[in-house]
Amino acid sequence: MKTRGNHIVCILLLFVGLTCFGCARQDNRDSASGVAETQEMSGDALDMLLSDAFFLDDDDDDDFFSDREYNDPWEPMNRVFFEFNDTLYYWVLNPLNKAYTAALPWDFRYSVGNFVNNLAAPIRLVNNLLQWKIADAGIVLSRFLINTTLGVYGFGDPAFIEFDLEPKPEDFGQTLGVWGIGEGIYLCLPVLGPLNVRDTAGFAADAFMHPMVYYVDSIWVSGEYYALSRVNLLSLNPDLYENLKKYSLDPYISMRQAYLDHRRTITNDNVLQQRSDNRL
Numbered sequence: 001m002k003t004r005g006n007h008i009v010c011i012l013l014l015f016v017g018l019t020c021f022g023c024a025r026q027d028n029r030d031s032a033s034g035v036a037e038t039q040e041m042s043g044d045a046l047d048m049l050l051s052d053a054f055f056l057d058d059d060d061d062d063d064f065f066s067d068r069e070y071n072d073p074w075e076p077m078n079r080v081f082f083e084f085n086d087t088l089y090y091w092v093l094n095p096l097n098k099a100y101t102a103a104l105p106w107d108f109r110y111s112v113g114n115f116v117n118n119l120a121a122p123i124r125l126v127n128n129l130l131q132w133k134i135a136d137a138g139i140v141l142s143r144f145l146i147n148t149t150l151g152v153y154g155f156g157d158p159a160f161i162e163f164d165l166e167p168k169p170e171d172f173g174q175t176l177g178v179w180g181i182g183e184g185i186y187l188c189l190p191v192l193g194p195l196n197v198r199d200t201a202g203f204a205a206d207a208f209m210h211p212m213v214y215y216v217d218s219i220w221v222s223g224e225y226y227a228l229s230r231v232n233l234l235s236l237n238p239d240l241y242e243n244l245k246k247y248s249l250d251p252y253i254s255m256r257q258a259y260l261d262h263r264r265t266i267t268n269d270n271v272l273q274q275r276s277d278n279r280l
Contacts, residue, residue: 123172128168130172130178131175194259
């Protein structure tokens with residue numbers, strides 16, 4: 001049991017080791033769908049970060065979703081870690097990404113992204129079910145079966161191209177939001193990048209559900225798989241971080257705003273959809 005626990009912890013660290021700056025979405029090309037990527041976060045000591053306002057009241061819907069303030073009481077510490085991540089990006093990730101991009105054509109890297117996305121289908125399936133999105137869960141399962149067979153182990157996406165089945169990305173951070181748990185404080189941690197308390201717990205749960213945890217005994221193989229998936233994702237979005245810095249007066253503020261606004265938007269959509277379904 002102790003070995004399994006250490007295995008999972010190491011995988012969590014490796015999984016986010018190359019995602020210092022939040023999540024990115026794949027570009028669409030030639031009528032193919034983008035690679036739907038789950039929100040990646042990690043962290044510890046959740047009890048210490050929870051506040052009395054961490055749970056939402058059912059009567060506070062409008063106030064919650066219209067609140068654009070950012071709960072960042074640890075901003076001085078977060079800024080230090082943001083600068084660390086910035087240095088890590090330019091010294092390690094950017095050179096690695098350039099070498100990887102030069103060695104492999106775009107079509108190959110896109111197919112690798114499809115494979116990684118298809119392998120993580122159980123995470124999306126479970127979270128759609130936990131949010132009571134039965135129809136979407138059926139689409140996730142159908143996409144997995146079609147892409148694994150007709151798409152040759154998921155390297156292609158015939159489920160979207162031929163059957164018009166769009167990805168239904170859901171993660172446990174979103175599920176917690178649907179269940180009424182607030183986001184908690186904002187954090188920017190070394191290597192892990194931007195996250196909040198809710199998504200920290202969500203990523204840990206999603207990582208525990210990933211098939212790689214159970215079907216690969218070697219931690220080195222797991223580490224290589226996760227590192228490759230992160231570098232591959234970055235290679236398909238090479239200018240994302242540079243553009244954020246280029247057009248920002250304060251990149252830290254812009255990163256915080258982009259991350260929190262995105263997570264609030266998708267959680268808002270899920271909560272409103274569930275409550276609309278419940279009223280029917």
